[in-house]
Amino acid sequence: MNQVKQVIGVIGAGSMGQALIAGWVAQDSPDREILALVRDLPKYQILSEKFGPSVRVTDDRSELLQCSTIVIAIKPQMIRELLHEFTPFIAPDCLLISVAAGITCGFIENCFPQTQQVIRAMPNTPSIIGKGVTGVSAGAGCSRESVNRAVQLMSAVGTVVELPESQQNDLAAVSGSGPAYLFYLAENMIHGAQELGLDSELAQSLVRQTLVGAAELLAVSPAGPEQLRQQVTSPGGMTAAAMEVLDAREVGQAVIDALGRGTERARELGG
Numbered sequence: 001m002n003q004v005k006q007v008i009g010v011i012g013a014g015s016m017g018q019a020l021i022a023g024w025v026a027q028d029s030p031d032r033e034i035l036a037l038v039r040d041l042p043k044y045q046i047l048s049e050k051f052g053p054s055v056r057v058t059d060d061r062s063e064l065l066q067c068s069t070i071v072i073a074i075k076p077q078m079i080r081e082l083l084h085e086f087t088p089f090i091a092p093d094c095l096l097i098s099v100a101a102g103i104t105c106g107f108i109e110n111c112f113p114q115t116q117q118v119i120r121a122m123p124n125t126p127s128i129i130g131k132g133v134t135g136v137s138a139g140a141g142c143s144r145e146s147v148n149r150a151v152q153l154m155s156a157v158g159t160v161v162e163l164p165e166s167q168q169n170d171l172a173a174v175s176g177s178g179p180a181y182l183f184y185l186a187e188n189m190i191h192g193a194q195e196l197g198l199d200s201e202l203a204q205s206l207v208r209q210t211l212v213g214a215a216e217l218l219a220v221s222p223a224g225p226e227q228l229r230q231q232v233t234s235p236g237g238m239t240a241a242a243m244e245v246l247d248a249r250e251v252g253q254a255v256i257d258a259l260g261r262g263t264e265r266a267r268e269l270g271g
């Protein structure tokens with residue numbers, strides 16, 4: 001009798017592929033083996049040392065046939081160009097999880113008629129430190145068991161939310177791109193601090209710790225962001241004066257518009 005092997009494959013061991021591998025290795029599951037499928041073996045051989053014996057690195061696509069689950073973590077344009085080349089190397093009923101922005105479950109299903117178990121997932125960069133948030137959507141024929149397995153795997157790099165695929169572009173604009181909005185704020189707070197006369201090192205340290213502290217406060221506080229903001233803003237005080245500048249420049253509306261444009265662009269890229 002054939003025993004189902006718990007081999008998880010990852011096609012593409014770049015930043016997201018490696019973040020996921022790191023999360024699974026940290027879970028230290030003895031009945032699981034991880035296969036990293038790369039195209040440039042010498043470049044990625046170092047991953048065996050980095051992650052230890054539970055991770056095997058290969059450039060032999062036929063090894064994917066042993067996998068019960070495969071995460072597709074190559075760039076969307078590469079997926080469009082060459083994913084069909086992988087068709088002979090995917091086992092029947094294999095669970096396929098694509099983390100590629102804008103690539104639909106339908107596209108993956110068309111490439112791999114041997115399985116209906118297809119999931120579209122959108123993580124974000126804090127996944128690299130296990131603090132990501134991933135939106136997971138099931139393809140039309142995907143079973144509940146497969147969705148649960150995908151949720152469990154993506155939980156290795158942070159929290160997971162389930163949502164219909166029709167909302168994936170919206171999620172991408174909020175949490176996928178979201179870290180960039182905060183980094184943009186950080187960059188400009190650092191520039192502003194330097195313009196006030198603080199040296200670069202002090203400016204960076206103050207801004208980093210302020211954003212980290214504020215984010216952690218937001219995470220644990222029963223109060224929402226509006227109430228937390230009001231707590232810092234005494235009427236007629238200096239924060240109120242600073243906020244008046246942001247309001248006068250309609251920064252709040254600009255953020256809302258940016259999310260809208262991000263969603264629109266995700267739809268354009270999805271084709």
Ligand SMILES: NC(=O)c1ccc[n+]([C@@H]2O[C@H](COP(=O)([O-])OP(=O)(O)OC[C@H]3O[C@@H](n4cnc5c(N)ncnc54)[C@H](OP(=O)(O)O)[C@@H]3O)[C@@H](O)[C@H]2O)c1
Pocket residue numbers: 011012013014015016017037038039040043072073074075076078082099100101122123124125176
């Ligand atoms: N990074 C993020 O924050 C993030 C967030 C959400 C979703 N994603 C999605 O995750 C996917 C990967 O993004 P990334 O940021 O991790 O990109 P990345 O760092 O550029 O990684 C892409 C990897 O794919 C590999 N690759 C390309 N063609 C291949 C092939 N034929 N066979 C095997 N490996 C191949 C590349 O290898 P080479 O070194 O040989 O080129 C590289 O290691 C994208 O679809 C992206 O939309 C990323």
